[in-house]
Amino acid sequence: MLAKRIIACLDVRDGMVVKGVQFEGLRAAGEPADLARRYDAEGIDEVVILDVTATLEARPARAHTIQAVARELFLPLCVGGGIRNEEDAAAAIEAGADKVSLNSAALADPTLITRLAERYGSQAVIVAIDAKTVDGAWVAYTRSGSAASARGAVEWACEAAARGAGEILLTSMDRDGTKSGFDCALTAAVSDAVPIPVIASGGAGSFEHFAEVFTAGHADAALAASIFHFNTHGVAELKQFLHTQGIPVRL
Amino acid sequence: MIALVDYGAGNLTSVRKALAAVGAQVYTPTGPSDLAPAGGVIVPGVGHFGSTRTLNQPWRHAILERLDAGKPLLGICVGLQWLFAGSTEAPDVTGFGACQGLCARLPDVEPATGARQKVPHVGWNTLALPRWSKLFDGIADGAHVYFTHSYAAPLARGTVATSSYGVEFTAAVQDGLVSGVQFHPEKSGQVGLRVLRNWLTEVR
Numbered sequence: 154m155l156a157k158r159i160i161a162c163l164d165v166r167d168g169m170v171v172k173g174v175q176f177e178g179l180r181a182a183g184e185p186a187d188l189a190r191r192y193d194a195e196g197i198d199e200v201v202i203l204d205v206t207a208t209l210e211a212r213p214a215r216a217h218t219i220q221a222v223a224r225e226l227f228l229p230l231c232v233g234g235g236i237r238n239e240e241d242a243a244a245a246i247e248a249g250a251d252k253v254s255l256n257s258a259a260l261a262d263p264t265l266i267t268r269l270a271e272r273y274g275s276q277a278v279i280v281a282i283d284a285k286t287v288d289g290a291w292v293a294y295t296r297s298g299s300a301a302s303a304r305g306a307v308e309w310a311c312e313a314a315a316r317g318a319g320e321i322l323l324t325s326m327d328r329d330g331t332k333s334g335f336d337c338a339l340t341a342a343v344s345d346a347v348p349i350p351v352i353a354s355g356g357a358g359s360f361e362h363f364a365e366v367f368t369a370g371h372a373d374a375a376l377a378a379s380i381f382h383f384n385t386h387g388v389a390e391l392k393q394f395l396h397t398q399g400i401p402v403r404l
Numbered sequence: 405m406i407a408l409v410d411y412g413a414g415n416l417t418s419v420r421k422a423l424a425a426v427g428a429q430v431y432t433p434t435g436p437s438d439l440a441p442a443g444g445v446i447v448p449g450v451g452h453f454g455s456t457r458t459l460n461q462p463w464r465h466a467i468l469e470r471l472d473a474g475k476p477l478l479g480i481c482v483g484l485q486w487l488f489a490g491s492t493e494a495p496d497v498t499g500f501g502a503c504q505g506l507c508a509r510l511p512d513v514e515p516a517t518g519a520r521q522k523v524p525h526v527g528w529n530t531l532a533l534p535r536w537s538k539l540f541d542g543i544a545d546g547a548h549v550y551f552t553h554s555y556a557a558p559l560a561r562g563t564v565a566t567s568s569y570g571v572e573f574t575a576a577v578q579d580g581l582v583s584g585v586q587f588h589p590e591k592s593g594q595v596g597l598r599v600l601r602n603w604l605t606e607v608r
Contacts, residue, residue: 155569156528156548193593198528227422229550229591246415251591274414274451276524276552319552320526348512350526373522403528403548 156403157367158198158374161381164205168218186221193226195388198403204234216248223249233281242269254279254322257295260302263316270317280313282306284339285326291339298326307346314347325355332358337370344371352376360394367400406430407442411458414450422590426601436466444607445470449482454494456486476581476606484584485557493555502582505558511570524554525569537564537578541602547595549587
């Protein structure tokens, strides 16, 4: 049976893992390769490296960070943050990424999704959507959550899938860093609308939150950062919990 | 030396890294004539079955020549599908034909429940091991491995591992010197590395 995936996100800035609360006020959490090694030992299913400042500072995700993490990780590795074009994607993939995550660049030029899917396959192209509630509607935000785009989150997810994205990484900006639970309504709306897997992100604070997003939220995978980084909760314990709830996981 | 055939179907960095981790020496042949020194051949691949069109007659002859010399062949992902007669994904492209049957798209409805299911099949799924094979020596029935694919191979004579996603499909074949895995051993943690290590014991 296909397992629900637990994904650890390493928000990297200047080569160190940091984690922001609602995208502001970052605090350091450690070396990316050290964290990746620990998560692998604990049974993480996948790792995402997100260069949280890359787009704003207009620089590519750092190849050496990717290489250091990829060196000893035999799990799927996704890299996002500052992937603006084919060259940035190629650099990340050559450094050891299996997938790249597009956000602002895809909103600015949706044909980039198709070009990368044709070159590397859809499995290598994740479209990340930062969704925020504005006047009762979910709007896709751009540039690290600093500006609203003209698109609704559900509509944009459907277009991204049609253009060749292999997965959607959906972050609720309303919940991100709050530890109040994933936005299950948002996740279910997107997951039910697209034919590709949806990774839920933003708001994980307890084991129950993961169980909720896999059931009520229809998520295929769930991503978290600080809940794992600061040893609040272990990956292995989380998976044991989900298993006892009847949710299929890789143990 | 293991020949890792690069026919333009995706990125080989991860496969190369995993093979290095299990102690294999790997080279990338520039053409079919370059296969001669290979102690084993790996045909990797992600994406579309149509990309295997590049594996033309000279490549097939060179790979057959290696098999005749007792050197094993391993197909990974689309490389496994290529071992079959063909795929409905690219009906005009002929597969290697070592295994019988056509690869077909995974169903987007779960037949037992009628529930919609996502295609591609992405993530960690369990293996069923209906009979012993060298490839899965030391690996338990029910072990999880990482898949990412929309098309899958039918059950065949050489099927040594299956997995299910709305339909039961071939997760691995091993028939004499010809082996293939639908999952990505290079992305499947310790289980995947064990599969690669097991295959390498066939290389001599």
